[in-house]
Structure formats: C-alpha cells, structure tokens
Amino acid sequence: MKTAERxxxxxxxxxxxxxxxxxxxxxxxxxxxxxxxxxxxxDEQYWEMVKKQFAVTNDLIMMNAAxxxxxxxxxxxxxxxxxxxxxxxxxxxxxxxxxxxxxxxLKQLANFVGADAEEIGITRNTSESNSHIIQGLDFKTGDxxxxxxxxxxxxxxxxxxxxxxxxxxxxxxxxxxxPESTQALIDPFIKAITPKTKLIAFSQISNLSxxxxxxxxxxxxxxxxxxLTLVDGAQSLGFLELNLHEMxxxxxxxxxxKWLMGPFENGILYVRKDLIHRLWPTIVGGGWKxxxxxxxxxxxxxQRNETSTAAIPEIINFHHAIGRKNICDRVMYLTSYLKEQIxxxxxxxTFVTPLDSLLSGGIVIINLPGKDPGEVxxxxxxxxxxxxxxxxxxxLSPHIYNTKKDINTVVNALSSI
Numbered sequence: 001m002k003t004a005e006r007x008x009x010x011x012x013x014x015x016x017x018x019x020x021x022x023x024x025x026x027x028x029x030x031x032x033x034x035x036x037x038x039x040x041x042x043d044e045q046y047w048e049m050v051k052k053q054f055a056v057t058n059d060l061i062m063m064n065a066a067x068x069x070x071x072x073x074x075x076x077x078x079x080x081x082x083x084x085x086x087x088x089x090x091x092x093x094x095x096x097x098x099x100x101x102x103x104x105x106l107k108q109l110a111n112f113v114g115a116d117a118e119e120i121g122i123t124r125n126t127s128e129s130n131s132h133i134i135q136g137l138d139f140k141t142g143d144x145x146x147x148x149x150x151x152x153x154x155x156x157x158x159x160x161x162x163x164x165x166x167x168x169x170x171x172x173x174x175x176x177x178x179p180e181s182t183q184a185l186i187d188p189f190i191k192a193i194t195p196k197t198k199l200i201a202f203s204q205i206s207n208l209s210x211x212x213x214x215x216x217x218x219x220x221x222x223x224x225x226x227x228l229t230l231v232d233g234a235q236s237l238g239f240l241e242l243n244l245h246e247m248x249x250x251x252x253x254x255x256x257x258k259w260l261m262g263p264f265e266n267g268i269l270y271v272r273k274d275l276i277h278r279l280w281p282t283i284v285g286g287g288w289k290x291x292x293x294x295x296x297x298x299x300x301x302x303q304r305n306e307t308s309t310a311a312i313p314e315i316i317n318f319h320h321a322i323g324r325k326n327i328c329d330r331v332m333y334l335t336s337y338l339k340e341q342i343x344x345x346x347x348x349x350t351f352v353t354p355l356d357s358l359l360s361g362g363i364v365i366i367n368l369p370g371k372d373p374g375e376v377x378x379x380x381x382x383x384x385x386x387x388x389x390x391x392x393x394x395x396l397s398p399h400i401y402n403t404k405k406d407i408n409t410v411v412n413a414l415s416s417i
Contacts, residue, residue: 042326047403050322054401060385061406066207066235066363066397067389069261071315078314079263082307101310106295108316113252114243115270121294122309123267124301126234127154129253132269132298133230134158136279137199141167144196146189148213149174150206155232155253159201169196175211177352179359182214189218199228199250205235208392210353210363219248228275234258237268239331239362239399241324244270251275259331259362259399262315263308269294327400331362334398334407338364341411349414352393365393368417376417384413 053072056062062070071079086095102122110117123129131154139145139162147159149172163170171192175185189200200222205212215231222229228250236242238260244252252270256262271279271294281288285302319327336357342349342364352365368376373390380386386409389395396410 042330044404047330047400051401051403056401060387061402061409062387063396063398063402063406063410064387064389065239065259065399066391066395067258068264069238069258069399070401071257071261071263072318074318075261075263075311075314078311079308082310086307095306098306098310102295102306105309105312108313109268112242112316112319113237113268113270114245114247116273118293119244119270119273119276121269121271121297121299122312123269123299124265124304125257125267126152126232126253126255127267129267129269130154130230130232131158132282133251133253133271133279134162134201135282136298137228138278138280139166139168139198142169142196143198144169144171144194146171146173146192146197146200148172148189148202148206150208150211151201151203152207152232152234155201155203155230171197173202175213177209179211179354182217182359185211185213185359186217186221190221193221193225193227197225197227199230201230201232203232203235204240205361205363206392207235207363207395208365210360210365210392210395212359212361215249216247222250223248233268235361235363238262238319239328241328256312256315260315260319261399261401263311265305266309266312269298271298322400330400331398332357334402334404335360335362335364337404338396338398338407338411341407342366342414345411345415362397362399364396365391366396367393368414371417376414379417380410380413384409386410386413 053074054070055073055076056070105122106120107117109122110120123132145159145163145168147156147170159170162168173188173192175188179185200218202213202218204215219229219231230251230253231247231249233242233252233254235258237254238258250272252268254268256266256268257264276292276294276297279298281298283301285300288300289296291297339351339355346368348369349366352367353363354360367373373394376394377388377390380388398407
C-alpha cells in the first residue's frame with residue numbers, strides 16, 4: 001500500500017467510524033470493500049480483505065492467538081513512527097508527550113472493557129497484572145484462596161508461593177473434563193467455598209483446555225458472600241465483548257498482544273474502584289506517589305517502552321471499525337468450523353476442548369493417538385508453516401486474520417501427520 005493510502009486508512013480508523021469505509025488491500029492490487037455495519041454479516045471475501053491488513057506472509061498460517069497475535073499494519077506503523085520520533089529526541093521536553101498519549105490509551109482501554117479510567121492500569125502483560133493483585137493484597141494466616149487448577153502459572157503457582165510465605169490455605173478446584181452444562185462448571189467452585197474463603201482466582205477461558213467458565217455467575221456467587229474475585233482474561237480480551245462492571249469481578253488482568261492484536265508488551269490491570277485502596281504497590285519507580293487511580297498507584301515502573309503503549313488506541317479503533325460483535329462472531333465461527341472439519345476428517349482425534357460453543361471460547365485443543373503434541377506442533381511449523389502450540393494437547397486458536405481456507409489447510413496438514 002502506498003504511504004498516502006496507508007495514512008488515509010490510519011486516519012479513517014482514528015475517527016472510530018462504525019459505518020462503511022474502504023478497507024484497502026495490502027498487495028499488488030488495490031480493490032476495496034465497504035466495511036459492513038454491526039447489523040450485517042461480513043462474508044468470506046470481506047475476511048480475506050481483513051487478513052491482508054496483517055504482515056503475515058502467504059506461506060505462513062498463524063493459529064496461535066492464545067499465545068501471541070500479529071498486529072495489523074496500522075498498529076505497527078504507529079509504534080514505528082513513535083519509536084523513530086523518540087530516537088530523534090529523547091529529551092524530557094519531547095518525552096512529555098507520551099504522558100498524554102498514555103492517558104488517551106487508559107481512557108480508551110477503560111471504555112473498551114466497560115470500566116472507569118481510574119480503575120485501569122497499563123502493565124507489561126497479564127502476568128505482571130496478576131502479580132500486582134496477588135502480591136498487593138493483605139491476607140492473614142489461615143485465610144483461604146480458591147484457585148482453578150487450569151489457571152496460568154501467573155495465577156496459580158504464584159498463589160502457592162504467597163501461601164508458603166504468609167500461611168495461606170489454597171483450595172484447588174477441578175472441573176469435569178467433559179462438562180455437560182455451565183452448572184457443572186459452577187458447582188466445584190461453590191463446594192470449595194468455606195467461611196474462610198477470601199478470594200477466588202480463575203481464568204475466564206483456560207489456555208490448557210479451552211473451557212470457558214461462566215464468569216458472571218461465579219462472580220455473583222462470590223459477591224453474595226463477600227468474597228473477592230480475580231479474573232484472568234488473557235484469553236478473552238479482544239475476542240469477547242467485555243463489560244467488567246457487568247461482569248462483577250473485583251480484579252481483572254489481560255494482555256494487549258494476544259486476542260486484542262495490539263502492540264507488544266502491554267497488559268491491562270483492572271481494580272474495582274472501591275478496592276484500589278486495598279492494594280499495596282509492588283513496584284515503585286521514579287515519580288511515584290500515592291494516588292486514587294490504579295495506573296498512578298500501581299503501574300509507575302520507571303523507564304519503559306512508552307512508544308508501544310501509545311499505539312493502543314490504534315488497535316481499539318481497528319476493533320471498533322470492524323465491529324466487536326463481528327470479531328466475536330467470526331472467532332466463534334472459525335472455531336466451530338475447525339471442530340467440524342477435524343471431526344469429519346480426523347475421526348480418531350480426541351477433543352480436550354468441549355464441542356459445545358457455550359462451554360468454550362476461541363481455543364481448540366485436540367490429541368492424535370500415538371502422537372506427541374510437541375512433535376506435532378514442531379512438524380506443523382517446519383513442514384507446513386503453521387504456528388500452533390503444544391499446550392494441553394495440540395492447541396489451535398484461530399483469529400480474524402485466518403480464513404476458512406486456512407482452517408482447511410491446517411486440517412489437511414494434521415491429516416498428513
């Protein structure tokens with residue numbers, strides 16, 4: 001795409017328009033397609049156009065959104081532009097511009113997840129956000145923490161470390177491997193609660209199984225008993241339409257570089273307004289002062305890559321331009337199509353992830369008889385240029401830069417293995 005055309009696209013995204021505008025193709029040809037309104041259903045041709053907004057080459061298929069997503073050109077160019085500008089002038093005077101850009105990012109992130117700006121902080125990733133919450137809360141000996149055994153280590157192993165130091169009791173919750181209803185996912189948490197339970201920590205969607213927990217219901221149960229909740233949204237932010245106030249969680253963590261497809265090394269930290277005062281800062285950098293906002297009180301790291309943080313509004317505008325519901329629907333369509341193709345082409349495959357879309361998210365994990373997931377993942381990339389992960393099995397996580405053709409290619413590659 002020519003520089004002028006690309007700049008026009010960036011300006012169009014910056015307007016946040018949800019109506020139709022031309023979405024240019026990054027290639028030799030330059031056809032355009034009207035971006036449908038939220039009420040319309042984009043066709044496969046449209047998603048082919050969206051795919052071309054990403055730099056992934058035609059000989060590669062990225063199907064590992066659960067770990068790391070490519071960013072669209074508009075985000076990459078924003079980061080590069082800020083980086084070049086900063087390299088030319090690293091003075092305090094010029095760098096002050098990043099303070100206002102950070103404020104803009106905070107406000108847009110807050111609006112995107114249904115929270116107030118003062119409740120949002122920007123960290124480096126989900127793990128750092130979890131650490132701020134877990135290490136920042138005061139608990140006393142004998143207090144009980146309920147955690148899901150499918151949590152990421154940054155919301156699992158860290159609790160055992162804290163328990164060893166402060167004498168906490170950890171109650172590990174397991175859910176059925178093949179749940180038949182949302183209630184089957186709720187009941188184990190209810191049974192784990194005792195009068196000593198102070199907090200329930202769980203992933204909204206497991207990176208190990210693809211199971212999606214009924215987060216609102218679990219938070220409502222906890223709130224009714226005066227129990228705090230920490231929801232790890234690493235596998236939901238940027239894919240599901242979130243409203244944290246409606247969700248009812250106490251704390252929420254996520255990263256911008258996964259399903260949000262945003263600039264690398266940025267995390268989101270949400271603390272409900274009435275709980276901000278309960279968190280002690282775990283990192284205190286230059287310029288820190290006690291404040292009423294999450295970002296000022298907990299996220300003053302010192303020198304960091306502000307050029308990346310400043311580009312967050314670009315990916316949020318990108319989501320709004322395509323339509324958040326369109327993105328959610330597309331991911332669910334791709335995962336459903338992937339499951340169907342695997343079932344019909346590879347009947348010997350066993351699913352770790354529930355087939356029911358009400359019990360799962362954008363992750364599909366399978367196993368092939370007699371095949372090591374690590375070896376399959378390695379073969380998929382080295383022989384077929386397909387990026388996946390050996391996490392809980394053979395983990396496939398498609399996103400909007402994938403197409404039905406990509407799904408078919410992946411299933412055929414699995415079949416050849």
